[in-house]
Amino acid sequence: MNKKRIFSFLTSAVMAAGFLSVMPQTGIFEPLTAEALKYDDYLSYTREDKNNDGTFDSVTITKCDLEADNVNIPSEIDGLPVTDIGEKAFDYCDYIESITIPDSVTSIATSAFENCNSLETVIIPESVTYIGARAFYYTPWIDAKRKENPLVIVNNILIDAYACKSDVVIPHGVTCIGDLAFYYCKKVTGITIPDSVTNIGISAFHMCTGLKSITLSDSVTSIGNSAFYKCSSLSSLALPDSVTSIGNGAFCGCTSLSSLALPDSVTSIGDSAFCGCTSLAGITLPDSITSMGKSVFYGCTSLASITLPDSITSIGNEMFYDCTSLTSVTLPDGLTSIGNESFYDCTSLTSITIPDSVNIIDTDAFSRSSLLNTIGDITYVDTWLIECDTAAVSAEIKAGTKGIANSAFEHCESLSKIIIPDGVTYIGKKAFYYCTSLSDVIIPDSVTSIGQSAFEYCTSLSDIIIPDSVTSIGRIAFCYCTSLSCITIPDSIINTGYYPFYGCHIDTLIIADGSEKITQIMTQQLESTVKEIIIPDSVTCIDDSVFFNYQNLTEINIPDSVVSIGDAAFSSCHALENVTIGNGVTYIGDGAFIYCSSLKNIEIPDSVADIGYGAFANCPSLENAAIGNGIASIGEYAFSTCPKLESLTIENPECEITDSETTIDPNAVIYGCWKSTAHNYAIKYNRKFAPLDDIVMGDANIDGKMTVSDAAFIARTLAKLETIDIETNPAADYNCDGKVTVSDAAAIARELAKPKSA
Structure with missing residues (x-):
């Protein structure tokens, strides 16, 4: 940016946006809007920008006129290939008897031709690689296919098995078991999946309540969301080493499943994956797992013990909710957070060691468990303060406490004083939220993090000293502390959330002694109230x-x-x-x-x-x-x-x-x-x-003072056509224009003619 542009910015934009450079951006495209358009009056379509490069590259058929009886799906519209048949695009098109899908199409979405009550002939090209759930439900075509073979397979995708009973052997060559393929097939008791299958779709075996056993091939890499949802008779299952992910609710409600060993290939387990597996007494989790969702073992009432692998860094919300038989949990040393209600109602769990790496324990993480240890008004789990009686007036935290959990003192409206001992490193989200009487709090120099809304609405708090151990202050941490007039901030702060002091009336900002630098992170959002800044x-x-x-x-x-x-x-x-x-x-x-x-x-x-x-x-x-x-x-x-x-x-x-x-x-x-x-x-x-x-300007004759004689001296000298050397007689250049002329004499005369002030 050149200097003129900078100054233009300084004299205009600085008033609103600060002294920041505005640089041009390249390679950024506005997303294109998928506008509904018409083709031959009976087909609706949208143009798509699948590559996100700012240009349309394909077409999706989105709707067909319900009265249409002779439909031609083109391979190209507006010069763009038709690649997708959208969700419910032909739903309830009762007059269509046959349809030919062009070989430009690669995807047929969920319920695309559902309820086409006259549809008897469908030609699907090999280009189609995805067929969504119920794509041809309630059509004569699917009924005929079921009669030909209970396993309806299109382009190596098993799209429907509704007519199957007892044991099912899926033929070699099938690569995908489609979404809802075996949905509610109550009479299926066993399934053998060949090596050719790599993917099991969403709700593929949803509510197959008679399914007792299943053999998965070594080529299956993912188990889709709700794949075995409420397969209540499934008692055992061996997952092959090829599986890398287990989807949300994959085995939810499998009430007969008693044990399961996950292979080392698994890296992620989705939300509620084993929720309601009431017979599951044990499960082996490999170190390969890096991600586990929330409610994974919710309601696993027979689960007695579990060891979380070292690769796990967080325990999701409701992870072990209502695991009433759980007596032993081993947490990994790298664990950083324990989610909301993660051990709620674990009534048999009497001891737990929380690793030093944990910096967040969310609200009600251990509520109604047997881990709670109450001393006076305060309840602890291991080295963490979990909650305080809301009627408490003052509280002294026991020595050895490492962290204050989220919402621990929330709405302790009578609490006026709190002593936080050395050793506490984390103050959680909403830890002292709405402690409206709290006027005195000392944060020790062991604390490294102050969570979101930690002191929000502490309306009696008048000053706060943030020690130089703190590196992070959460968003609105001190929001609406309306009595807060003085705050001390160190340069150790490297991260703050939005508006940490919003709604405060801070008059004095003290930069902590020992700070070497003042940064924007330390001072942002204080500009509207601060009157005094003290810099050490x-x-x-x-x-x-x-x-x-x-x-x-x-x-x-x-x-x-x-x-x-x-x-x-x-x-x-x-x-x-x-x-x-x-x-x-x-x-x-x-x-x-x-x-x-x-x-x-x-x-x-x-x-x-x-x-x-x-x-x-x-x-x-x-x-x-x-x-x-x-x-x-x-x-x-x-x-x-x-x-x-x-x-x-x-x-x-x-x-x-x-x-x-x-x-x-x-x-x-x-x-x-x-x-x-x-x-x-x-x-x-x-x-x-x-x-x-040491020059008396105007002293042309060099007598130590400026008088009319100096003006006369200049005039006489110049009248003789002589010059006055400005190098030897600079005082003669009274008007400082770099030369001695009659203008200097005139200027001296004018100056001397001015009336003297009294």
Whole structure:
């Protein structure tokens, strides 16, 4: 981005968005809308952008007129191939007797031709690789196919087995058992699946209540959602080493299944996969599993023990809900979170070791289990504080406590004081939510994480010190702490959620002693209320935009320890009147104080070497600015649009001043050394100049004072056609235009003619 664009941004967008660069983006496409269109008045279709590249590449047939009797599905529409027959596209088209699907089509969706009561002939090309559930239900065509063979197979997809009974052997060559293929086949008792099958579809054996055994081939890689849902007679099953995923509810309600060993190939288990398997007493989980959903073992009332593999990092919500026989659980060392109601109603579970790696225990994780240990008003599980009696007035947490679970003190509205001991590392989500009387809380320096809404609506809390051990503060963590007026924040914070202090009225922001840097993460969303900022002498860097638009900040003292002030660091601080810049600062960034509309005076110490682009631009109240002798460069627009700027002192005679008339406001008198870069700038851009050298300007005859004799001396000398050497007599150049002329004599006379002030 060039400098002119930056300044344009500084003078407009900074008011709304901060000092950030706007870069062009490439390779990003707006998603195309699938608009319903008509073909030959009886077919509706949409154009699709399957490649997400901003262009239509295929067509889906979405609907057919119910009165249509002679339907021709084209292979191409609008120059695009017809690839999909959409869900229920021909549902209840009672007059269609035959249909030919073109070889451009690859997918026939769920119920695509369901309830076509006259459909007797269907020609499906080999290009079709997917046929959804019930695609041809309630058609004469499917009825005829069932009579020919109870296993209806199309393009190696077993799409229907409704007419099957007793033992079923699926022929070799079938690659997929389709969605709902054996749905509600109560009379099927056994199934043999050949090696050619790789995929078992959604609800493939849904409610096959008579199914007792099934042999899966070594080629099956996935078991679909609800594949064996409520197969209540299925007592045993061997999963081959080829299976990598078990879908949601895959074995839910298999009430006769007593044991199961999962092969090392399995990596994921979906939600409710074994929910309601009331006879399941044991299951082996391999280390290959990296993902387990919620409610996986919900209601497995016979499950006695389980060891979670080291690869598992989280226990989902309701994982072991109502596992009333569970007596032993081994949790892996890498576990980080235990979900909501995960061990709810585990009435036989009396002990558990929570690994040190756990940083989240959700609401009611252990409710109605036998693990709860209540001391006074507080209940613990192992080293975690789980809940507190809502009537508690004060609470002392026992030593050795590692974490405070989500919602542990939620709605303890009488709680006024809490002592959190050293060693506690995690404060959970909503841990102290709506503790409206809580006025005194000390967070120890062992805490690393403060969860979402942890102190939300703690309306009596007046100040909080966040220790430098904390790295994360959750979203709205202190939201609506309406009495909170002072907060101390360390530079250890690397992550905050949205609006951690929303609805607070924080007057004073203290940067924690020991912090070396002030970052946007530390200061975001405090700009509307903070009036005072205290920066310790440990800070060396103030990052970009950290105090952007702090509307009520009136003064700032930057200590000597600070070396750099970032771009737009104090931009748009409209109430900022007084700024003290420490003697250690070497760099003042681009737009650092732009739009500080109340700033009147600024003294820049000798340590500062560089003043950035637009650093003090648009400061309409700025009257005086003095820059120390260490200055090496002044960026363009640095003092632009400062209409009240009376004086700008530049001590270093060799300072590089950006060669632009917009660098310094034209109203300013520039003070600098004779023949310095400041002097040259003033001459080039016709600015007022006053020397810092021991010179009495206008003393042309060099008698130590400016009188009418000096004007006369200039006039007489020039009348003799002689020149006055500006090198040896610089004071004669009264108007500082780089030469001595009658204009200087006139200027001296005019100045002397002015009435003396009383």
